[in-house]
Amino acid sequence: MVGLLDRSGTRQMLREDGSLELYESEAEFRAGLSGWAARERFGIGFRHVEGESLAGLQPGLSPRFVKGTFVPGWKTVADPKLLGKAVWAYAQSKGARFEMARVDGVAADQDGATLTLADGSTRQARHVVIAAGAWSHLLARQLGDRIPLETERGYNTTLPTSAFDVKRQLIFSGHGFVITPLDTGLRVGGAVELGGIERPPNFNRSKALLRKAVQFLPGLDPSGGRDWMGFRPSLPDSVPVIGRATRSRSVIYAFGHGHLGLTQAAATGRLIREFVLGQTSSVDLGPFSPQRF
Ligand SMILES: Cc1cc2nc3c(=O)[nH]c(=O)nc-3n(C[C@H](O)[C@H](O)[C@H](O)COP(=O)(O)OP(=O)(O)OC[C@H]3O[C@@H](n4cnc5c(N)ncnc54)[C@H](O)[C@@H]3O)c2cc1C
Structure with a gap:
């Protein structure tokens, strides 16, 4: 991926500010420890945090989160759509041609x-x-x-960047969603819906995620968001x-x-x-x- 980013001149769209996974109880934290041990075996760096170190990594978090795990090497992108378009522009400069048709x-x-x-x-x-x-x-x-x-449909709401100062991707595994700061907005997204490729979206799902986000970051302004549903193409294994x-x-x-x-x-x-x-x-x-x- 990094090679392609370099060749296509999009390296600056890679965000390297890590991720912070959050737990609401000691039991939830402990349940994840075997997963972290597995990551350690593969050389993935991380640090479990609590108290001031947790608050320092993400000010304004609800006190319901008692522990977290910071993964400094976790990468996100500035905006997936803009990255896709920029990589396509690079492909076109190399001779690729786009024709839209079913x-x-x-x-x-x-x-x-x-x-x-x-x-x-x-x-x-x-x-x-x-x-x-x-x-x-x-x-x-x-x-x-x-x-x-099959498709695992997912939902998100992209809020204006001013909605909250999120320092890095926040992962709420216990609730199946993440909050990701993009250059173009703050994206609250997740969910897995086995709803097939025909049915219309059910945006009550993105609204439910947004309500949780307000509980988890009490200062978050949920107004002015744009809802979206997308199709993850998934296989049994x-x-x-x-x-x-x-x-x-x-x-x-x-x-x-x-x-x-x-x-x-x-x-x-x-x-x-x-x-x-x-x-x-x-x-x-x-x-x-x-x-x-
Ligand atoms: C909610 C959500 C969250 C995600 N989160 C992550 C993440 O955290 N990390 C990550 O790496 N990736 C993430 N993804 C990306 C996801 O993995 C990809 O969207 C998925 O793999 C599909 O990508 P694709 O390019 O194969 O297909 P698509 O982007 O779906 O493109 C397929 C294209 O084929 C076209 N098509 C289909 N049938 C025909 C036909 N008969 N004729 C012509 N055109 C046709 C469709 O119109 C579509 O444009 C997420 C996606 C979603 C939806």
Whole structure:
């Protein structure tokens, strides 16, 4: 990811102010200790904090939080949408081209693939990468691959930056949401809703998160927010599908990154490049196989 940020001139959009996970009781803190021990084995730095050190890391927190864990190396981005657009601008400067259309049909053989667009026109390509998020399994099914992709819908509200001075990402694991300071606002988000790809959003969920945020940061101004719902594409084993379609080497799948698509996209992109160039993969791709289900 950092390599791509450097190449695309977006490194300044990476925020390196860490994260603070918060606990409401000693019991909740203790329940998380085995997870922290596992992170320690992988060399991830962290510090458990309480009292003044906790208040120093995030002034204005409700006293209901008795302990926290600070992870200095945790990274967030200044604004995911602006980062995505900036990386795309870099891709375009390298020759990538954007065409907006709905793909209704995909067919493939060993020499290439044909896409049929909603207007009835077709596009042919030697390689096609299916990276259609929560809708990807619908295209894969046309190629004979049945992949148990579901969506974990998530919600957030982005408040004006003036809503509260949040120093770093705050994680309320016990409540399933986070508060993230962006350059463009303060984002209160989380939730997992198994609501499929058709149903309209239920913004009562984002409102519920916002009500909790006001309890947890009593000085927070909840007005002027913008609600949003998005589709996380998730698989039963929480591992993405990265690999070739069963019937054709011309189609490569890259989807199912669940909660971590932004984090993992650059690494997946590198693996896809290796597929397209016919190179030996730099990692064991077995766990990512589309044929594993
Ligand atoms: C609530 C929420 C929280 C998240 N939090 C994090 C986080 O903390 N960390 C992190 O790293 N990532 C996070 N993510 C990112 C998440 O992992 C990605 O959004 C996910 O992996 C999907 O990304 P994608 O680019 O594959 O798909 P999308 O961004 O969904 O893009 C797929 C595109 O394919 C298009 N498409 C689908 N079908 C067709 C078709 N037939 N024809 C043409 N176009 C089609 C869709 O319109 C869409 O534009 C979060 C996402 C959400 C929704």
